[in-house]
Amino acid sequence: MNEAWTGTSLQGKWVEGNIYRSSARSSSGSGLPVRSTDFLRGTDNITIRQGDTAILRCYVDDNVSKVAWLNRSNIIFAREDKWSLDPRVDLVTKGQLEYSLRIQKVDVYDEGPYTCSVQSQQQPKTSQVHLIVQVPPRIYNISSDITVNEGSNVTLRCLANGRPEPMVNWRHLTPLAEELDGDEYLEISGITREQAGRYECKASSDGLAPDVKYVNVVVNYPPQIMESVNAEIEVGRTGVLQCDALAVPKPDFEWYRDDKRLYSTQGIHIQNYGTHSVLTVANVTEDHYGNYTCVATNKLGINNASLFLFKPVLPTKPVPHKEETDATVLWRQPGPGTAKDNSDSLAQSLWLLMASMACLLFKC
Template structure:
């Protein structure tokens, strides 16, 4: 079989006329659509497009062509595309069927019919719509509180998708607009969490992806519970702190660090710690300090284990002064990735009140 060579675009009208003249002669005809301008047909990517062409006589000489060349001349197929075929539901129809339409199929198509004097043409413009698809989105990111954050979400589609950002919280705020970039200036711990990017157009359902933003911040004591205890009984002091990364806890008494030994048990989980005295004696009464720390800062709180007979303890505990915040500049250890850079570290001191119990 000899392969057909497509003619140059400028020569198409002449070649087409010659081809039509070689077809069996019929009566002069005209297409029912020839007096109209170019029609548009819109098809979604992957669907089948049918470009209609109807003539008035079954012996008409008809051909289809597009910007690339001749597709059909009569019933003779010139295109090598297996997706393209003729649609003939009746003898006067000469429609073109394109299966699994893609974006490169978009453009002008011409149905040409030979009349007595010259070819008459009917044109249709195929528009291919593409569902929205997110092509690029920021990776999950971890930053320190107060930093500026830029999230990126890019999407493809026809028509061009509208990008919408939303912070996934119970009262999630939406950031609407046709912008691929979401800028958060001076981010706070409340702005941590997942951010959803939605790309939408009218072709199909939206494409949705998420980015997780983690905000690091120094520890803050959220709860510290002093306790009264009877000798011979079990008693606990509890301390909770909020921080990212999660804080490490230490317990002190009179500036001496306490370990789990000699009837004392320390249990720490993410965000909370407890000091338990398994068998309270007179020497266990007094002031204790809970220290919470991560790589961004240190904070502490004073707690008191007191006897039920001491009526002054609750009153004195209510007068504990609030935290005092100090800033330290921490230099990274040798071998650190941040060597040569200084790191700001926050220290929060709670004033300790020592109670003498008799």
């Protein structure tokens, strides 16, 4: 458009002068519906998500002689003549009554004031719209997975940006998964083995999809033997001794008999399964009975436990009862007829007593 025409400033006052072509800086990005401009109202604030399409509405009447859209001091459209070089920007018109501006794939560079300027036969009119661009939260800096020793102090980092500025929250992904005290930096003093695991960082803003990332924390600690199983085995059978230990990193196991280390040889077999060790004696003899020691080690420490391989104790037979001997009288369980024998003895004693009394009375 080469003609000189009456332009407008952002304050809404018409001034005379030449208007030169200029381009509005913009880019791309998701959004919310926008409101129409109203010449009787001041500045409208319109919020839209990055990446969405914004339509800034402006309505005119039949008496309009000149109309234009401006971004700050730059003309975007004058009538239907496009002055902006941005391919994302175009007009939405319905007959002669609508003169709306459409911006596709809105980005943060599109944020700012827009002015619809109308000159009619009566007086010039302007209406301003302030475009606010929301940017979904994005975590751009987070701690790498780490391995620490139990008792260390740990700091986890999670930095995020967005418009508006997002909130950052941490969770330890246990069955409860409760939120932790911390924002961009999570401080853990004297970390324990129970605090190992996966940590979730979430950056969130109202109405926008959150961004979530994770940090894995491994906590090293020395072995702790949790269970050791003794064995009671008869001669000729297979004996098994078991030893379980918790440790990070996984422990190495050794077996000892007295002060002698045992290895897998003919008759004895040792197998380790991570935190579990098994010693098997294929054919137990008398020489195999006794005390064994399981030793679990890793780079942080050592722990041991004693286990026993012992022979079953057979039940003893009852000692037969004996009659009276010269030295000892043993209790004897009454047999059949004993009660009768006692009754006869009592009767005989009573008869002798009565006979003695009769003899005294009659002076035998």
